[in-house]
Amino acid sequence: MDLSALGPEELSRELRAGGIRIIVYGLGLVGSTLAAVWLRFGAHVVGIDRDPATAGRAAAGEGPAGEPLVSEAFRVGLSEGRFRVVPDEGEIEARPAVRFLAVPVTWSDGRTVLNYLEDAMEAAVGHSRSGDAVVVKPTVPIGTTRRLARDAAARAGLRLDDDLMLIYSPERISAGRAVLDVEEHYPAIVSGIGPRSTKLAEDLHGLVARAGVIRMSSMEAAEAEKMFEGVYRDVNIALANELAKVADAYGLDFEEVRRASNSQPYSHIHSPGLGVGGTCIPVYPWFLVDNALGRGLVPELTMTARRINLSMPEFFASMADREIGGLRGRRVAVLGLAFRGDVADSRLSPTYDLVLELLRRGASVIVHDPLIAEDDSLRAMSVALTGDLGTALRGADVVVVATDHSAYRELDGDSIRSMSGGSPLVMDTRHVLRPDRMHGIRLRQFAGHTQ
CATH class of the missing domain: 3.40.50.720 (NAD(P)-binding Rossmann-like Domain)
Structure with missing residues (x-):
């Protein structure tokens, strides 16, 4: 037939x-x-x-x-x-x-x-x-x-x-x-x-x-189309991360600025955060680099964007180290292993690099995720993974919100203090938490609310 x-x-x-x-x-x-x-x-x-x-x-x-x-x-x-x-x-x-x-x-x-x-x-x-x-x-x-x-x-x-x-x-x-x-x-x-x-x-x-x-x-045009989609998003996220760092340095709420900027139809600034994960956006830029170098071109913007997004876990670990006055001997609860909120997928998640950076600074780390029960990579690092928030937060000196899971939006200051047994530093890399509900908590949102 x-x-x-x-x-x-x-x-x-x-x-x-x-x-x-x-x-x-x-x-x-x-x-x-x-x-x-x-x-x-x-x-x-x-x-x-x-x-x-x-x-x-x-x-x-x-x-x-x-x-x-x-x-x-x-x-x-x-x-x-x-x-x-x-x-x-x-x-x-x-x-x-x-x-x-x-x-x-x-x-x-x-x-x-x-x-x-x-x-x-x-x-x-x-x-x-x-x-x-x-x-x-x-x-x-x-x-x-x-x-x-x-x-x-x-x-x-x-x-x-x-x-x-x-x-x-x-x-x-x-x-x-x-x-x-x-x-x-x-x-x-x-x-x-x-x-x-x-x-x-x-x-x-x-x-x-x-x-x-x-x-x-042509098939080549179709191949380029899909690759370019991913590269665009990686570059835009890198730009958002860079702009958010500037906003953070000036004490500005980046989300407020971003929303206003995007009211102009030619502006489409993405959201900043811990980095880029999954098997698409972090990978496709390298395909473009491969193609470009094969024709004698150097895709400098694409490579710079990749470096920026790869650097974000180290950036946040350094921020936590400064804010808490040194991470050595501190217990850190990282909330979210998945690369994106409300999915049970941790492939190439930036959380892995964050955990490594925290360990390198001498912290004791535990990871919580409501959707992922087991993970070989964390096990190889001797880092516990739990689906129970109480277990993750117990005794925590620092809490880092790494993934924008819906479950974390319900957290408030009272529940964090109750589960941790103290008043930990809470760092929100994804603007998940509501500052008006964080009473009695030292909240540090990236380019957002600090209290």
Whole structure:
């Protein structure tokens, strides 16, 4: 079956009937979300993941933490016989398929790590038949999709855009709302290696993206679009951190200034804080650096922004050291391990660097998070993680609010004094706490309220 020859109605009918199968390589947040979106559409989906724990959770109808729509879709798909999880595509019967590659692409030791994507591309192309499609989802440096697919297709004896449709459509999701981001919140960015692939990309994504589809002129343009999104946000957050430091030095409330500045439609200053976490914003600037240096360019602003955001944990540890008159021997309770409020995701969280800086200054540290129960990285530092605020605050000399979890907005001076047994210094790096509720507490908000 030539998928590119089908119109949207025929695609829809075949997907729902199981004549065309959706196969998702990688069942992390992105892959699980894609599988769930297509299950909710009514398609027949196969999830592939080599990690036994990840595969086992999906096969039991359990999606990533904090994504209830994913788990619900998995359970419905399993009960209706439309969802399977296997470690390798060789375990299922051949059928026309769209293969989504949703494996991680990271940055380590000064280079882009493509191992997972290279392996997934090789496997997906190797299992493809004439007329099938491969869709690449992770954010990658410019030129990656074309290069990896060209090499894999040559080894498989397939011609791209003739025998095999190749699509690049970057994921655009945030933890905690992933399914609705795909279905409702954002247009799908699509591109193809040729006209047939591009047509299929538009028709396919148009079935599930109610916010519409934006067709790019090339896969390289689509790769750049997603990368530039992340770089913009990293640079803007770095600017906010720099401006907030100036406001702090003058005793100004940065939020007041920011809101007034953003009343002008050309100003869109982001919020400052402890730093930038997750596997997107802290990583994509390095992809841009890689691309730029490869063409003889030095992206100085991008690199400076990265340095500023990476420096924020040290900045706050130094602030705490000054405010308390030395951290050595002090007990510090860090509130929040997740990189963003109300998500159970600590990947590349700036809290880790804050903990290291506090330990380096001789403090005793305990971390609280209402959504994360265990963490190997903290365990390796011999730092306790607890979900009980009373345990975290007991005996604390310093409390640092590192993550903007909703649970922390309910804290007040009386509860902090009661749980800590004293009157600790409270440092709010995210403007979470309400100063009017911090009676009897020494509150230090970054570029905000001090009492």
